[in-house]
Amino acid sequence: MSHRSAVTAALVVLALLVGGRWMMGRDPAETVAQQRLGVGPAPAASPAPPPPEASPTPSSSPAPTVTRTPKKPSGPRSTIGPLGTKRTTGTKRVALTFDDGPHPEWTPKILDQLRAARVRATFCLVGTEVRKYPALVARIVREGHTLCNHTWHHELDLGTKPPAEIKANLEATNREIRKAVPGAKIKFFRHPGGKWTPAAIAVARDLGMISLDWDVDPQDWAKPGAKAVHDRVIGAVRPGSIVLLHDGGGDRSGTLGACPAVLRDLKRRYGITLLR
Ligand SMILES: [Zn+2]
Structure with a gap:
């Protein structure tokens, strides 16, 4: 014994x-x-926004420390964030989102990988890039992915502007997307940098769009390398997570390199769902 x-x-x-x-x-x-939150430019009305996706803060993985903290209750998390944004999928399965495209080099390669893995994702598109690369928007839609409005020119402060200006910006972006794909369904809006404001969320809602947040940010925009992107995603992901990645806005070779293992591991652990 x-x-x-x-x-x-x-x-x-x-x-x-x-x-x-x-x-x-x-x-x-x-x-x-x-x-x-204490040092960033997040608005006071926003009690718990996610870290800005385009923040200049250098990214570094926190040093791991072994703790014996009791496991937190594993009940279902709220799918809705404090300001009314969608923060999780609402199921065990996780969702992937790609921001700041379309990009002529990276978007096709990301799409190739998604197709190979039989995974669909949400693409948060910037209006000016849509205008330059409408054929890529058509391919995104043709291959069954979901569209998200990511403002006309990635204006980080858009949410602080008068509602009429926010509305004009989001409408111009949707118009450009629908020039590329007539009748395209654009269900989601994502504020650049996650700098959500009640005004931006309300305008998006009036235009029929849900404000799409995330809860996993590997900060791939800072180019930490494929392994770090993978490890950060897998380290932070939980059931129902919405993962923020980028197919545009710069050199995305690290994101691209991370994708095969990220897709494989997320599929195996949680399953990947399409937001729609
Ligand atoms: Zn962005």
């Missing part, structure tokens, strides 16, 4: 360590996000 007890004890310790590591993967990220 003593041998069996020892084995049991070893298993318990192992379980604690594994549990601790799993917790660690996301808690420091959340802490970093919270710390950013």
Whole structure:
């Protein structure tokens, strides 16, 4: 019996360590996000926005520390953020979003990978890029992905402007998307940098769009390399997560390099769903 007890004890310790590591993967990220709130330009009306996707803050993985923090309750998370944005899928399956495109080099390669993995995603499009590369928007739609309005020119401060200006911006973007794909369904809006304001969310709602947030941000825009992008996604993801990645706005070779393993691992662990 003593041998069996020892084995049991070893298993318990192992379980604690594994549990601790799993917790660690996301808690420091959340802490970093919270710390950013104090120094970032987030509006006061926004109690818990995600970290800005285009923040100049240098990204660095928080040093892991082994803790024995008891596991948090694993009940269902709210799909709706504090300001009314959609933050999770509402199911176990996770969703992928690609921002700042379309881009002539990276978007086709991302689309190739999604097609190979039989995965569909949401593309948050910038109006000026849509105007330059309408054929890519057509391909995104043809291959069954979902569209999201990401403003006309990635205006980080759009949400602070008068509602009429926000409306004109989002309408111009939707118009450009529908020039590329007549009748295209644009169900979502994502504010650049996640700098949500009640005004921006309300205007988007009036235009029939849900404000689409995220809860996993590997900061691929800062080009940390494919391995870091993969490890950050897998370390932070939870059931129902919405993952923020970028197919535009710069050199996305790291994101592209991370994609095969990210797609494989997310499919295996959670399944990948399409937001629509
Ligand atoms: Zn963006």
